[in-house]
Amino acid sequence: MKPIKMEQLKKLLIIGFVWPEPNSSAAGGRMMQLISNFRENGFAITFASAAQDSDFMVDLSESGVEKKPIELNNSSFDDFVLKLNPDVVLFDRFMIEEQFGWRVAENCPKALRLLDTEDLHCLRTARQKAFKENRIFELHDLLSEEVAKREIASILRCDLSYIISQFEMKVLKEVFKIDSDLVQYLPFLVEEMSEKDLLKLPSFEDRKNFVFIGNFLHEPNWNTIQYVKEAIWPCIKKDFPEAVLEVYGAYPSQKVLQLHQPKNGFFIMGRAEDANEVVKKSRVVLAPIRFGAGLKGKLLEAMQCGTPSVTSTIGSEGMHANLPWNGFIEDNPQEFAKKAISLYQDENLWMQSQKNGIAIVNECYLKDKYSEKLINRVNALLNDAESHRLHNFMGSLLQHHTLKSTKYMAKWIEAKNKN
Numbered sequence: 001m002k003p004i005k006m007e008q009l010k011k012l013l014i015i016g017f018v019w020p021e022p023n024s025s026a027a028g029g030r031m032m033q034l035i036s037n038f039r040e041n042g043f044a045i046t047f048a049s050a051a052q053d054s055d056f057m058v059d060l061s062e063s064g065v066e067k068k069p070i071e072l073n074n075s076s077f078d079d080f081v082l083k084l085n086p087d088v089v090l091f092d093r094f095m096i097e098e099q100f101g102w103r104v105a106e107n108c109p110k111a112l113r114l115l116d117t118e119d120l121h122c123l124r125t126a127r128q129k130a131f132k133e134n135r136i137f138e139l140h141d142l143l144s145e146e147v148a149k150r151e152i153a154s155i156l157r158c159d160l161s162y163i164i165s166q167f168e169m170k171v172l173k174e175v176f177k178i179d180s181d182l183v184q185y186l187p188f189l190v191e192e193m194s195e196k197d198l199l200k201l202p203s204f205e206d207r208k209n210f211v212f213i214g215n216f217l218h219e220p221n222w223n224t225i226q227y228v229k230e231a232i233w234p235c236i237k238k239d240f241p242e243a244v245l246e247v248y249g250a251y252p253s254q255k256v257l258q259l260h261q262p263k264n265g266f267f268i269m270g271r272a273e274d275a276n277e278v279v280k281k282s283r284v285v286l287a288p289i290r291f292g293a294g295l296k297g298k299l300l301e302a303m304q305c306g307t308p309s310v311t312s313t314i315g316s317e318g319m320h321a322n323l324p325w326n327g328f329i330e331d332n333p334q335e336f337a338k339k340a341i342s343l344y345q346d347e348n349l350w351m352q353s354q355k356n357g358i359a360i361v362n363e364c365y366l367k368d369k370y371s372e373k374l375i376n377r378v379n380a381l382l383n384d385a386e387s388h389r390l391h392n393f394m395g396s397l398l399q400h401h402t403l404k405s406t407k408y409m410a411k412w413i414e415a416k417n418k419n
Helices: 026-040 076-084 094-107 121-132 139-144 146-157 166-174 195-199 219-239 275-281 297-304 333-345 347-364 367-383 385-390 393-418
Strands: 010-016 043-049 066-069 088-092 112-116 160-163 183-185 210-213 245-248 266-270 284-287 309-311 327-329
Touching: 010 026, 010 076, 010 094, 026 043, 026 112, 026 297, 026 367, 076 094, 088 094, 094 112, 094 146, 094 393, 112 146, 112 367, 121 139, 121 146, 121 219, 139 146, 139 166, 146 393, 160 166, 160 367, 166 183, 183 367, 195 347, 210 219, 210 275, 219 245, 219 284, 219 333, 245 275, 275 297, 284 297, 284 333, 297 309, 297 347, 309 333, 327 333, 333 347, 367 385, 385 393
Parallel strands: 010 043, 010 088, 043 066, 088 112, 112 160, 160 183, 210 245, 210 284, 245 266, 284 309, 309 327
Antiparallel strands: none
16 A cells, blocks of 8 residues: 555544543543544544543554643634644544534534544443432433433534444434434444464463453443452352452552452452453453443453453443354343353353354454445545535534533633633
């Protein structure tokens, strides 16, 4: 492939909630997949964020991306974006669109505005609320959720939003009546796998222990490991006394670290230097997730590592297109424990579950299946953004009112900060 001349490159500005940490969270991995996709298709990328640098953030320059620190509620962003004059702006999460969308619309009105929702925050929030109130979540709960009003408004203001789960696509269309022209299904994007790839991975005999892995800044992960400790691990230890669980995750709080109990085979390991290596060496992933949204990166990673998993209905939601799971889907804690043990001990069951995982990866997540659609949609919108926006009157209405209200609130905050 011939190198693209600089003058031919379209400019993409990504405004991130945080700097990407692909080894800390699925969201970080997802962002790097998007960056790779746009880079391969002729975009010069600038990544801007108001977040503090972290020890674990990726070196964006290694991916050919320019890094730009910005400030919240500061007109210096206006000067920056006007000078950059991007063709496309991608907001990472709706809160970022709320902060910077009006500034982009005002200074670069022709720039295409994209939103990567990561997952539907309103769905996760409403499920978490129902869980804490000890009741069953219903889809109509979303209609009274404040986060839903903000998130749906953000989706309407943007030209296109990337939705990671088919279930969330259904929610947006059926509950919120979002026009299909405003959303695009875009799952995780990975390379194809074959059964030959399994031969390169550790065998059943060479693996040991159960594993859980997840970023502990994410509330569903903390809740999951509490649930494992209280309801599932005692059942596993009763029938399988020598069982060991290793719990890995970025940013463990003191309450997470206090669950460390080596005498009971329950080990809090902290951050994994290489999550892939940890999962490859483990025999079974445990992920009884009780609330959340989107797709679970830890479960896709397990499939890629040839590691079967036991998860919940919520954990598997939107992930496998009704193909057989690479292990078990179980919501009852006692049954969850039994199936985890059988998967751990039965080599034939374990190997079949591995193969199920490969089938899911190849059916649902192939980069080649979605990359071209992503870029084609962006190019089509770049060629006809004016017509597209004319058909999105509600978005224009919200953009008008939000620009006015958010603009003057931001200017008030900026003036206050100067005093």
